[in-house]
Amino acid sequence: MSEKAATLTKKDFESDQIVRWCPGCGDYAILTSVQTVFAELGIPKEQLVIISGIGCSSRFPYYVDCYGFHTIHGRAPAIATGLKVSRPDLSVWVVTGDGDGLSIGGNHLLHALRRNVNLKILLFNNRIYGLTKGQTSPTSEYGKKTKSTPMGSVDRPINPISVALAAEATFVARSVDVFNAHLRDLLHRASRHDGSAFVEIFQNCNIFNDDAWIGVTDRERRDDAVIYLEHGKPMRFGKEGNRGIRLNGTRAEVVELGKDGVSESDLAVHDEADESLAYVLSRFAPPHFPTPLGVFRRVEYPSYQSSVAEQIRSAKEKQGEGDLLALLQAGDVWEVKR
Numbered sequence: 001m002s003e004k005a006a007t008l009t010k011k012d013f014e015s016d017q018i019v020r021w022c023p024g025c026g027d028y029a030i031l032t033s034v035q036t037v038f039a040e041l042g043i044p045k046e047q048l049v050i051i052s053g054i055g056c057s058s059r060f061p062y063y064v065d066c067y068g069f070h071t072i073h074g075r076a077p078a079i080a081t082g083l084k085v086s087r088p089d090l091s092v093w094v095v096t097g098d099g100d101g102l103s104i105g106g107n108h109l110l111h112a113l114r115r116n117v118n119l120k121i122l123l124f125n126n127r128i129y130g131l132t133k134g135q136t137s138p139t140s141e142y143g144k145k146t147k148s149t150p151m152g153s154v155d156r157p158i159n160p161i162s163v164a165l166a167a168e169a170t171f172v173a174r175s176v177d178v179f180n181a182h183l184r185d186l187l188h189r190a191s192r193h194d195g196s197a198f199v200e201i202f203q204n205c206n207i208f209n210d211d212a213w214i215g216v217t218d219r220e221r222r223d224d225a226v227i228y229l230e231h232g233k234p235m236r237f238g239k240e241g242n243r244g245i246r247l248n249g250t251r252a253e254v255v256e257l258g259k260d261g262v263s264e265s266d267l268a269v270h271d272e273a274d275e276s277l278a279y280v281l282s283r284f285a286p287p288h289f290p291t292p293l294g295v296f297r298r299v300e301y302p303s304y305q306s307s308v309a310e311q312i313r314s315a316k317e318k319q320g321e322g323d324l325l326a327l328l329q330a331g332d333v334w335e336v337k338r
Contacts, residue, residue, distance in 0.1 A: 012045065047089065049083065049090050058070060102138040114169075128209035129208075142156055171193040235270055
């Protein structure tokens, strides 16, 4: 860590651009958390990069004073992959939304995750297309009435966490725009992870889909509606901490401690390396289960860019540096020999 990087503050990451989100948008809270965390990472500003696609969330590169690239719809993970492979020394963050990342960008997101590229992918999920004024997105609820579905959507919503797990992402987590401390902790953990880090962030669009996550954010309800995942700890929740999750084979069930002889020893213990448990937790949804927040899965595998770098090193060791210009000027045809 350089002395210069160690003295950065949140203000150092505030750009001179006017933030143009609707008043009250959840993106403001996420922006504050990202700027705060960037200042705490100990990474020089010139080594931090934000790459985005298209959508309200994708204005992020304008508002954070570091390197950034506002790309095209859904392609941010592909462009970020190219940057990370060519410049592995950079800390590369992808900012996308449920529309940008899971519709036209779904293919690119899947492959960035399965390759285990060392990218930090933040997906803002407000269950709506906000920039194009309130159409259903891939995560909108079944039956959702919007301008594009006046009689109610007949599409089943995508579950971002389940998709990331199926794509073999090595770090999969979820937080909420206004849960500042929780979100910042996850961003720090994502930054330290050597591989694809996927963080879904519940985000409120107060204009086109207000209170999309009210069951999670409402102070009166959230203690009984949310379960915080902590590695190595029994899965307890509830205002009194008297409820928990028990596994009956592969089937999860909500139990009440002290009732029918249930004790803490009966509860499932969260294990971030257990991919089967992670998938079970990803399917939790109200009203039958609390909404999980935290890290669902964290495992270590070789990263894509390190594997590519090793191949290049090995090829140079066997065949020398090579000369692309000489090859291109050698004639109309050339032979590639094994």
